[in-house]
Amino acid sequence: MDTAIDWSAILPLILALLAGTVIGAEREYRSKSAGLRTIIFICLGASVFTMLSLKLGSPINQDRFAANIITGIGFIGAGVIFKEENRVTGLTTAAIIWVAAAIGVCIGSGYYFIALICVILVVAVQQIFLLIQLKIDKINQNHNYSITCTYQHQTLGYYEQVFKQFSLTVHRGKQIIKNDTIRGQWQLEGSEKNHETCVTFLLKDKNILEFEF
Numbered sequence: 001m002d003t004a005i006d007w008s009a010i011l012p013l014i015l016a017l018l019a020g021t022v023i024g025a026e027r028e029y030r031s032k033s034a035g036l037r038t039i040i041f042i043c044l045g046a047s048v049f050t051m052l053s054l055k056l057g058s059p060i061n062q063d064r065f066a067a068n069i070i071t072g073i074g075f076i077g078a079g080v081i082f083k084e085e086n087r088v089t090g091l092t093t094a095a096i097i098w099v100a101a102a103i104g105v106c107i108g109s110g111y112y113f114i115a116l117i118c119v120i121l122v123v124a125v126q127q128i129f130l131l132i133q134l135k136i137d138k139i140n141q142n143h144n145y146s147i148t149c150t151y152q153h154q155t156l157g158y159y160e161q162v163f164k165q166f167s168l169t170v171h172r173g174k175q176i177i178k179n180d181t182i183r184g185q186w187q188l189e190g191s192e193k194n195h196e197t198c199v200t201f202l203l204k205d206k207n208i209l210e211f212e213f
Contacts, residue, residue: 096122
């Protein structure tokens with residue numbers, strides 16, 4: 001019985017561990033649902049399945065195991081996507097899970113250089129492009145506003161004029177009259193500064209019974 005250590009099989013596992021650590025560290029730092037250990041396991045598992053596929057698959061069907069990785073990762077990715085009110089969260093984490101699996105497949109297949117370049121690109125997008133995204137968010141943001149006032153037999157059109165005074169683009173939602181109150185909902189687009197000044201102004205309005213933003 002041959003008990004010699006197959007170092008050629010251990011190397012991909014170590015590389016998958018390192019790749020998962022580098023990518024998952026950023027997700028862990030930001031307290032995302034798929035953190036350090038999750039990304040490591042995904043990268044490591046994809047690498048192992050790919051290696052087994054190459055060793056156990058027939059010469060004409062060596063990808064039978066690896067091909068199912070995409071399906072499995074789809075289920076994991078779907079588990080981190082949530083809808084909160086009018087926005088969807090977790091898409092970036094789901095995409096990173098997908099990429100981590102792809103990197104694991106590259107490592108398991110022996111394409112180490114492609115895996116290395118992909119890790120570098122992922123880290124660059126996570127760090128450098130995040131700064132760009134933050135700049136864009138300061139220039140333009142979408143926020144949902146909800147205002148409840150005492151019903152005085154008129155709509156809440158006054159507040160739409162207030163929004164426009166602060167250079168916010170107004171997308172009117174529904175207005176609901178219940179008993180002696182009226183509640184209005186809007187989606188507003190504008191810079192971070194304009195949102196802040198508008199919120200400060202509205203917080204001082206004594207006619208507002210409830211204000212969500």
